[in-house]
Amino acid sequence: xxxxxxxxxxxxxxxxxxxxxxxxxxxxxxxxxxxxxxxxxxxxxxxxxxxxxxxxxxxxxxxxxxxxxxxxxxxxxxxxxxxxxxxxxxxxxxxxxxxxxxxxxxx
Amino acid sequence: xxxxxxxxxxxxxxxxxxxxxxxxxxxxxxxxxxxxxxxxxxxxxxxxxxxxxxxxxxxxxxxxxxxxxxxxxxxxxxxxxxxxxxxxxxxxxxxxxxxxxxxxxxxxxxxxxxxxxxxxxxxxxxxxxxxxxxxxxxxxxxxxxxxxxxxxxxxxxxxxxxxxxxxxxxxxxxxxxxxxxxxxxxxxxxxxxxxxxxxxxxxxxxxxxxxxxxxxxxxxxxxxxxxxxxxxxxxxxxxxxxxxxxxxxxxxxxxxxxxxxxxxxxxxxxxxxxxxxxxxxx
Numbered sequence: 001x002x003x004x005x006x007x008x009x010x011x012x013x014x015x016x017x018x019x020x021x022x023x024x025x026x027x028x029x030x031x032x033x034x035x036x037x038x039x040x041x042x043x044x045x046x047x048x049x050x051x052x053x054x055x056x057x058x059x060x061x062x063x064x065x066x067x068x069x070x071x072x073x074x075x076x077x078x079x080x081x082x083x084x085x086x087x088x089x090x091x092x093x094x095x096x097x098x099x100x101x102x103x104x105x106x107x
Numbered sequence: 108x109x110x111x112x113x114x115x116x117x118x119x120x121x122x123x124x125x126x127x128x129x130x131x132x133x134x135x136x137x138x139x140x141x142x143x144x145x146x147x148x149x150x151x152x153x154x155x156x157x158x159x160x161x162x163x164x165x166x167x168x169x170x171x172x173x174x175x176x177x178x179x180x181x182x183x184x185x186x187x188x189x190x191x192x193x194x195x196x197x198x199x200x201x202x203x204x205x206x207x208x209x210x211x212x213x214x215x216x217x218x219x220x221x222x223x224x225x226x227x228x229x230x231x232x233x234x235x236x237x238x239x240x241x242x243x244x245x246x247x248x249x250x251x252x253x254x255x256x257x258x259x260x261x262x263x264x265x266x267x268x269x270x271x272x273x274x275x276x277x278x279x280x281x282x283x284x285x286x287x288x289x290x291x292x293x294x295x296x297x298x299x300x301x302x303x304x305x306x307x308x309x310x311x312x313x314x315x316x317x318x319x320x321x322x323x324x325x326x327x328x329x330x331x332x333x334x335x336x337x338x339x340x341x342x343x344x345x346x347x348x349x350x351x352x353x354x355x356x357x358x359x360x361x362x363x364x365x366x367x368x369x370x371x372x373x374x375x376x377x378x379x380x381x382x383x384x385x386x387x388x389x
Binding site for chain 2: 026028029030031032040042044045046047048100104105106107
C-alpha cells in the first residue's frame with residue numbers, strides 16, 4: 001500500500017468511526033419551567049453521554065435569536081423566560097438539533 | 108350445597124390473595140420534565156375486588172404509616188415521605204391510601220420505591236408488605252432503570268420497564284436482600300381500570316377475563332430467579348413476587364414480604380392513529 005492509498009484508508013476509517021458515533025448518539029433535551037420566571041433545559045444523548053459545551057439557543061417564533069450560549073458541565077442552561085412564544089434549541093450539529101416549543105414546557 | 112359454598116369460598120379466597128400495591132401515575136415516559144402526581148393504593152389491579160387500608164393492623168391496632176417512600180435518580184436517593192398526603196381512595200370500597208407530588212425535572216430515570224408498613228390481611232390471616240418499584244423516564248435518557256437497590260424483596264429489571272410495545276416482553280430478576288430467589292412465584296396483573304386522579308377513584312373497566320386464570324397470571328422464575336413475560340396488551344402491569352423476603356414474622360404473626368414492580372406497555376397501532384390525527388389537525 002503506497003502513501004496515497006494509506007491516506008485514503010485512514011480517511012475512510014476516520015469517516016467510518018465518526019459515522020458510527022454520530023448514529024449511536026441521538027440528541028435529547030428536556031426543559032422545565034422553574035416557576036420563578038426562568039426555564040431550565042438539560043441536553044444529553046440517548047446513550048447517557050454528557051452534553052456539556054454543546055450549543056444551545058432560544059429563538060422567537062419570528063426566528064430572532066434571543067439567547068445563544070452553550071450547556072454547562074452539568075449539560076444544563078437556565079434562562080429568563082422570554083415574553084411570547086419561543087423555542088429552545090439543543091444544537092448538537094447538522095441534523096442533530098432538538099427543538100422544544102414553549103407551549104410544551106411545563107412547571 | 109356445602110361443597111358448592113366451599114368451592115365459592117375457595118375461588119373467592121384465591122382472588123383475594125392476589126393483592127398488589129398500586130403506585131400509579133398515568134405516564135411512565137415523559138417527553139420533557141414536569142410535575143407529576145402519584146397515587147398509592149393497596150388493591151386488586153385486575154378485579155378491583157377490594158381496596159384495603161394501607162398499614163392496617165391486627166384487631167384494630169393503630170394503623171401504621173408507610174416505612175419508606177423515596178426516589179433514586181442517577182444513584183442519588185431523595186426521601187419523599189413528607190410528600191405523602193393521606194386520602195380516601197374509592198375502588199370497590201373506600202380505603203385509606205396516599206397521593207404524592209413530584210417534580211420530575213432531570214432527564215433520565217426516576218425510580219420510586221414505596222415500602223408500606225406491613226398490612227394485616229383478614230382473609231389470609233397474615234401480614235403483607237409489598238415493596239413496590241415504579242419508574243418515570245424523562246426524555247428517553249437511560250440512567251437508573253436497571254439499578255439494584257438491595258431491597259428485602261425486589262424485582263430488578265433486565266429489560267426496561269417502560270418503552271415496551273404491547274406484544275413485546277419484560278424480563279426481570281427476583282432477589283431478596285441481594286440474593287436471587289430460585290423459582291420465585293410471580294403473579295402478573297393488568298391494571299384493568301382507569302384511575303381518576305382528581306376524584307381518587309377507579310373508573311371504566313377495560314377487559315373482561317373469561318376465567319380466573321386470566322385475571323391473575325401466575326408463573327415461576329427460573330433457578331436463577333430470572334423471568335421473561337410477554338405482555339399481550341397495552342397498559343400498566345403489576346409483577347408481584349410473593350413471599351420472598353427473609354423477614355417472616357411481624358408482631359408475632361406470619362409476614363409475607365413481596366416485591367412489586369410496575370411496567371408500562373403501549374399499543375403501536377394506537378400511537379400511529381394518534382400521530383395521524385395530530386397531522387390532520389395541523
